[in-house]
Amino acid sequence: MALVGFVDWRGNAIRKEVHGGVRAAWFLYVLTVVTNVVIIPNLLNLVTYLHGTMHMGVSASATTTTNFFGATSGVMDCSHCKPTFLHSVHQLATLKQS
DSSP: OEEEEEEOTTSOEEETTTSSSTGGGHHHHHHHHHHHHHHHHHHHHHHHHHHHTSOOOHHHHHHHHHHHHHHHSOOOOTTTOOOOHHHHHHHHHHHHHO
């Protein structure tokens, strides 16, 4: 069964049995794990630094760290963001559901 209106990079119609699926998304799973392996220790170190060295409270340290990483992560709300890889993945997931 071909998905109407969708073509691969060669211009051939996309067949649901061949294209996409879990096998094609493994790099996204690996990317998510690697990102979390890098970011979570940095979050913990920054909370420890703000609490210990800068003498902020634990909740203030956690809030400051969350705000900092949220502002610098590069992921924005889809209503006003520039097209990025994550935005494209979100759009594809939305198209597949409809």
